[in-house]
Amino acid sequence: MDLFNSALGRNITFVHPAYFLxxxxxxxxxxxxxxxxxxxxxxxxxxxxxxxxxxxxLDHKLRSPKYIAVFNLVFVDLFGNTALVPKVLDIFLFNNNRIAYNDCLTFLFFCYTCLCMQSFNLVALAYDRLVAIIFPLHYSVKVTHRFMFSMIAFFWAFVVLAVLISIGLLTRLSICGSVVINSYFCDHGQFYRLACNDHFPNYVVSCLYPVIIFWLPLVFILLSYVYIGCTLVKVANVQQGLKAFKTCIGHLLLVAIYFIPLLITFTLMEKIHPNARIINLSLTSVFPPMLNPIIYVLQTQEMKESLKRLLKIRGRPKQTVTKIVKVIAV
Known part of the structure; x- marks a missing residue:
């Protein structure tokens, strides 16, 4: 961040507090x-x-390109909740609500990186379903392991760069008055509003990033399913159409539990009590990572069969030992 600031002006001094509350x-x-x-x-x-x-x-049958995106999604969910929830409990449950300046920026980086990656992961899964249903004969050519790895890597690079830019702009703010952040984590919006110097670039980022990171992915996902729906309507065999659409139900549920709470919260933000807003925002952060794996296990036949196979494999040694014991006893 020092390099970022020095590139903008060596003679500028920024006032950074020792901590935030x-x-x-x-x-x-x-x-x-x-x-x-x-x-x-x-x-x-x-x-x-x-x-x-x-x-x-562990299951070689789940090595398709689709499950690269699924693995990345559950990894981001696990990492995001681990970055957020234990720290939140430490801050409020044990009254450690004082957080150092650099720790606050680090906290912000991990929370926003994981939140944004969830959105782009859903885009990757939507593209997978789009190609699988619209171009089934070309799926193995269009959606390869290399392509999926490259797309996920691009999303990671883009998100990390975007979050680092926003943090770099935050380091150019002088905090001269209050150090109280009225949120459950080091929220970007609450952070830059504490500044006593010009924070217009931060305001632009706060308006631009939601469009790029939330609205554009949501529009792509919705358009992809409109296209899928129009294609399936034209299918002569209704059963085949329903069977193809069933493969999308899990992903649609993931999209719903991620985007709908965010849309409701930000649409009604000015009309609800600040305490209710904070509770709603915290729920939208922790709920999708909890529900995503449950939905995939319950809605994806491949995942259910994989778990059954793994449980049978783990159960075999116990059965073998039991048989040996019986033979010895005889």
Whole structure:
């Protein structure tokens, strides 16, 4: 960040506080029950995402390009909730709401990187479904392992660069007055509004990034499913059309639980109480990572069969030992 600032002007001095105070959940009645709920959500998220990751790694039948995107999605979900929930519980449950300046920027980086990558992962899965249904004979040519790896790598590079730019602009702000961030984490919007110098570039970023990272992916996903729907309507065999659409249900549920809460929260942001807004935003951050692996296990036949195979393999040594014991006893 020093290189970033020096490139903009060597003689400029920025006032950076030693720490910030995170105050998002303070003052909300009976909030301790919510902390217990967050802990439960985190445990379920860790177990679910770890299970899906293990199934993809251990089962050679789940080595298709689609499951590269699925693996990346559950990895981001696990990493994102691990970056957010334990820190949130440490801040509010144990009253450690003072966070150092650099730690705040680091916290912001990991939270926003994972949140943005969830959006682009859904784009990768939407593209996979689009090609699989519209161009089934060309799927193995158009969606290869190399292509999927390249697309995921491009999304990672883009997101990391975008978040680093926003953090670089934050380091150019002078915080002269309040150091209280009224959110449950080091929120970009709450951060730059504390500045006493010009924060117009940060305001532009806060308006531009949601369009690029949330609205454009959502428009692409919706248009891809409109195209899929129009194609399936033209299919003569209704059963084949329904069978093809069933492969999209899991992805559609992931899209719904990720985008709908965000759209509702930001649409009604000015009309709801600040405490309710903070609770809603925190739920939209932790809920999708918990529900994604559950949806994929329940809605994807390949994943269910994979877990059954893995459980049978793990159960075989126990059965073998039991048979040996019986033989010895005889």
């Amino acid at each position: 995170i105050s998002g959940f303070i003052g909300i009645p009976d909030i301790k029950y919510y902390y217990g709920f967050l802990f439960f959500v985190y445990i379920v998220s860790v177990l679910g995402n770890t299970t899906v990751m293990a199934a993809i790694c």
